[in-house]
Amino acid sequence: MRDDDLYAEGPAGCGEGEPDATPRPQTLLLTFFGGHVLGRDVRVATASVLDVLRRVGVSEHATRSTLSRMARRGLLHRTRRGRSVYLGLTPRSREILRDGEHRIWRIGAVNARWDGTWTLLGFSLPESWQRQRHVLRSRLLWAGFGALQGGLWIAPSAVDVCALLDGLEAAEHVKVFRARALPPTNVAELVRDAWDLTAVAARYDRFLRRWDASSPPGVADDSLARQLLLETEWLQVIRQDPRLPREHLPADWPAERAQRLFRRLHAELDPAARAIAAEVLDTIAEEEPRAATATH
Structure with a gap:
């Protein structure tokens, strides 16, 4: 999409x-x-x-x-x-x-x-890029991401991020990782904070x-x-x-x-x-x- x-x-x-x-x-x-x-x-x-x-x-x-x-x-x-x-x-x-x-x-x-894998996505865009920031955030919400803190977003599954970012100028400012939560992370609290x-x-x-x-x-x-x-x-x-x-x-x-x-x-x-x-x-x-x- x-x-x-x-x-x-x-x-x-x-x-x-x-x-x-x-x-x-x-x-x-x-x-x-x-x-x-x-x-x-x-x-x-x-x-x-x-x-x-x-x-x-x-x-x-x-x-x-x-x-x-x-x-x-x-x-x-x-x-x-x-x-x-x-x-x-x-x-x-x-x-x-x-x-x-x-x-x-x-x-x-x-x-x-769920296999315990999270997709982490971070971005930092210039202040003047309001339209690009809005579109990126809209796409992230569409794909099930939640805002964890600042420009760090998280999704509870593997996400085809390349397709998600296709055609966006902001894609050059995005970094993506796959990760698992480790102690002392409180996953229940993380979920409540992000969604x-x-x-x-x-x-x-x-x-x-x-x-x-x-x-x-x-x-x-x-x-x-x-x-x-x-x-x-x-x-x-x-x-x-x-x-x-x-x-x-x-x-x-x-x-x-x-x-x-x-x-x-x-x-x-x-x-x-x-x-x-x-x-x-x-x-x-x-x-x-x-x-x-x-x-x-």
Whole structure:
């Protein structure tokens, strides 16, 4: 994942809205494209996307504006067929969506197989490099780093730092090490200093309160809409979680409980959501992007 604009919008890359608030249109659109376009080699009609976002309460104007902005940023490309415009993924958006897919379905909400290795990253940037410092810190938060002290950051796993720093001028000022904590280091205290465990747990608790109900407030009685909101909100939560080792988390840590709820609800909604999507989505086969893109 290397998209500075998305990093700048928060660790989720899609905004930092709380799970009990309506996610932003771009957040919902990325979830939609990840679930119904990624890996299918298709493009989807703009009219279909408008229909899906309308189901979760997003206006046509907001959806069109967001789609246009995503196209300008290289996240979508357009193809006109007759009077219809179809939207396809780009290499950049595929990378973003695969990252989300990996976080949701492959690595889990808790680091249960930690080998004791920490990634340490230190940097010292000129005072005038405010933009570079902001982007670097955003990328570090995205990758699960916590600020230990001064310009020293730490992550509870091996991190592909070369990919993380790709394209950054600040990369020349960064030093990276792999390490293990040795006595007299108090690892529990280190974790509390580097990460706000209370805030991370609170996000999981809000997700549980909102979705562990027969009818979550503000959610339409539509399986496609429910699943889209559920997955979007879950991704917002886990992308702001550094996945700390289980042995260094409180005994009542809510992440695994929330993950079980998410996966159960997603599976329950999936058949009906897929049926609705098959009915309402107008798609065409993917093809190589043309030099000129269509407009709305």
